[in-house]
Amino acid sequence: MRDFNFFSPYIEGHQKSKKKVQKTAILAVLAVLAIVAFPAMNYMKMKSLQQEILSLESYVGKEDIRKQLNTVEDKKNKISIINKYLAIAQVVSAQLEQVDKIHSNMLVNMADAIPQALSIKTLNITASEVQIQGVADDPDAVAQYEYNLKQLDWLDEVHVGVISADLEEKDNYYFTMNCKLKDVKPHDEANK
The missing domain is CATH 3.30.1360.100 (General secretion pathway protein M, EpsM)
Structure with a gap:
């Protein structure tokens, strides 16, 4: 026949509560790590982005790059002006085609x-x-x-x-x- 341990419910309950405490402690540690890790990762990303911005600003700040940007802007302006004149010329051309011509x-x-x-x-x-x-x-x-x-x-x-x-x-x-x-x-x- 089997032996009965009358104290087993108290021992098992204590072991279950230890497991519960362990699980809670692990979850708390993970939560604290997540709370600390995410801002730290964001801070590191922000620092790397600031470094990249500084390097790009120094690159754009160079004299030859500035000259190239100015020439590109000038060419964009000239192209927009030419496109406006082209539109006007197309309208005039269409009107001239409608007018009867003297051959x-x-x-x-x-x-x-x-x-x-x-x-x-x-x-x-x-x-x-x-x-x-x-x-x-x-x-x-x-x-x-x-x-x-x-x-x-x-x-x-x-x-x-x-x-x-x-x-x-x-x-x-x-x-x-x-x-x-x-x-x-x-x-x-x-x-x-």
Whole structure:
């Protein structure tokens, strides 16, 4: 038969409480270590970061690095200015593409229509109109030129505004002629 130890509950309870105290002590030590270790690790990280900042500041503080940074900044500014001008140029280019253009063959047609007794002194061309100023030997040459221009299919209204004789040289007649281009809207109407 087995022996009974009547004191065993007291001995086992004491051993269980010792284990509990040991576990609690170990957890307390670990907690204290964690409380001390985390700030210490953060302090060491902070010191290493401060050292890195100081080394980077000393590197950036060097004269040749400063010059390189200044040139990079200047180039960035120039690039931004160029990009602004490029945007403006693209807008202007798009607007120019929308405007009807006067081709070189139109100028050749106008030159071919000039009679022998007439010479052009000024030729102003806008998007919708051509203004011609010139000198002719007689008024019939101006009328012939007006007729020849009216025959061109890309001119709409051809009108001689002024013909005046030179008082000193009776063989010279100064004239101003206005011509409107066909199928061209005035600039104000095109923007509406």
